[in-house]
Amino acid sequence: MLTIATAASLAHVLRAGCDPGLSSILKRYQPLMAEEQLAVLYVLQPGDRRQDLEAARGCPFEQWEFIVADGGWYEAVFVLDDYGHGHVVLIPDSTECDPELLAICRGHAVPHG
Structure with a gap:
Protein backbone atom coordinates (compact mmCIF):
# COMPACT_ATOMS: atom_id res chain seq x y z
CA MET A 1 0.00 0.00 0.00
CA LEU A 2 1.23 3.42 -0.90
CA THR A 3 0.50 6.18 1.62
CA ILE A 4 0.70 9.78 0.40
CA ALA A 5 0.51 12.27 3.25
CA THR A 6 2.29 15.38 1.93
CA LEU A 44 -3.96 -0.05 -2.72
CA GLN A 45 -1.47 -2.30 -4.46
CA PRO A 46 -1.99 -5.86 -5.72
CA GLY A 47 -2.33 -8.19 -2.75
CA ASP A 48 -3.40 -5.52 -0.26
CA ARG A 49 -6.40 -6.64 1.78
CA ARG A 50 -9.13 -4.84 3.67
CA GLN A 51 -7.38 -5.69 6.95
CA ASP A 52 -4.17 -4.04 5.69
CA LEU A 53 -6.09 -0.90 4.75
CA GLU A 54 -7.91 -0.75 8.06
CA ALA A 55 -4.63 -1.18 9.97
CA ALA A 56 -2.97 1.61 7.96
CA ARG A 57 -5.91 4.00 8.37
CA GLY A 58 -6.63 3.07 11.97
CA CYS A 59 -10.33 2.73 11.20
CA PRO A 60 -12.69 0.43 9.30
CA PHE A 61 -13.72 0.79 5.67
CA GLU A 62 -17.20 2.10 6.38
CA GLN A 63 -19.05 5.40 6.63
CA TRP A 64 -17.56 6.86 3.47
CA GLU A 65 -18.86 10.15 2.11
CA PHE A 66 -18.84 8.90 -1.47
CA ILE A 67 -17.19 6.42 -3.81
CA VAL A 68 -16.44 7.42 -7.40
CA ALA A 69 -15.52 5.14 -10.31
CA ASP A 70 -12.94 6.84 -12.53
CA GLY A 71 -10.49 5.50 -15.12
CA GLY A 72 -10.28 1.95 -13.76
CA TRP A 73 -10.03 3.13 -10.15
CA TYR A 74 -12.39 3.62 -7.23
CA GLU A 75 -11.94 6.73 -5.11
CA ALA A 76 -13.49 6.35 -1.65
CA VAL A 77 -13.55 9.55 0.41
CA PHE A 78 -13.85 9.60 4.19
CA VAL A 79 -14.29 12.89 6.10
CA LEU A 80 -12.86 12.55 9.59
CA ASP A 81 -13.74 15.83 11.26
CA ASP A 82 -15.60 19.13 10.92
CA TYR A 83 -12.46 20.84 9.59
CA GLY A 84 -12.47 18.71 6.45
CA HIS A 85 -9.58 16.39 7.28
CA GLY A 86 -9.99 13.02 5.70
CA HIS A 87 -8.75 9.93 3.99
CA VAL A 88 -8.95 9.09 0.32
CA VAL A 89 -8.67 5.42 -0.55
CA LEU A 90 -7.79 4.61 -4.16
CA ILE A 91 -8.55 1.05 -5.22
CA PRO A 92 -7.77 -0.32 -8.67
CA ASP A 93 -10.66 -2.13 -10.33
CA SER A 94 -8.59 -5.30 -10.69
CA THR A 95 -8.98 -8.95 -9.83
CA GLU A 96 -5.71 -8.62 -7.89
CA CYS A 97 -7.48 -6.48 -5.27
CA ASP A 98 -9.47 -7.58 -2.27
CA PRO A 99 -12.80 -8.93 -3.59
CA GLU A 100 -14.67 -7.63 -0.54
CA LEU A 101 -13.48 -4.05 -1.12
CA LEU A 102 -14.23 -4.33 -4.84
CA ALA A 103 -17.76 -5.56 -4.13
CA ILE A 104 -18.38 -2.58 -1.83
CA CYS A 105 -17.01 -0.14 -4.40
CA ARG A 106 -18.90 -1.67 -7.31
CA GLY A 107 -22.12 -1.61 -5.31
CA HIS A 108 -21.86 2.02 -4.16
CA ALA A 109 -19.76 3.92 -6.72
CA VAL A 110 -21.07 6.67 -8.93
CA PRO A 111 -19.32 7.57 -12.19
CA HIS A 112 -16.89 10.51 -12.14
CA GLY A 113 -18.23 13.72 -13.56
Missing part, protein backbone atom coordinates in the same frame (compact mmCIF):
# COMPACT_ATOMS: atom_id res chain seq x y z
CA ALA A 7 2.41 17.52 -1.18
CA ALA A 8 6.05 16.50 -1.64
CA SER A 9 5.26 12.78 -1.56
CA LEU A 10 2.40 13.31 -4.01
CA ALA A 11 4.71 15.21 -6.38
CA HIS A 12 7.26 12.40 -6.11
CA VAL A 13 4.70 9.73 -7.04
CA LEU A 14 3.56 11.77 -10.05
CA ARG A 15 7.16 12.36 -11.21
CA ALA A 16 8.00 8.67 -10.84
CA GLY A 17 5.06 7.76 -13.05
CA CYS A 18 2.00 5.66 -12.41
CA ASP A 19 -1.09 4.28 -14.07
CA PRO A 20 -2.77 7.01 -16.18
CA GLY A 21 -6.10 6.60 -14.37
CA LEU A 22 -4.39 6.95 -11.00
CA SER A 23 -2.32 9.89 -12.21
CA SER A 24 -5.48 11.74 -13.25
CA ILE A 25 -7.01 11.29 -9.80
CA LEU A 26 -3.81 12.24 -7.96
CA LYS A 27 -3.44 15.45 -9.98
CA ARG A 28 -6.83 16.59 -8.69
CA TYR A 29 -5.43 16.45 -5.15
CA GLN A 30 -2.25 18.44 -5.86
CA PRO A 31 -3.75 21.90 -5.23
CA LEU A 32 -5.50 20.76 -2.06
CA MET A 33 -2.39 19.17 -0.61
CA ALA A 34 -0.19 22.12 -1.60
CA GLU A 35 -2.38 24.57 0.32
CA GLU A 36 -3.04 22.57 3.45
CA GLN A 37 -2.58 19.01 4.66
CA LEU A 38 -6.25 18.01 4.65
CA ALA A 39 -6.07 14.47 3.36
CA VAL A 40 -4.02 11.32 3.46
CA LEU A 41 -4.22 9.24 0.29
CA TYR A 42 -4.00 5.45 0.46
CA VAL A 43 -3.33 3.68 -2.83
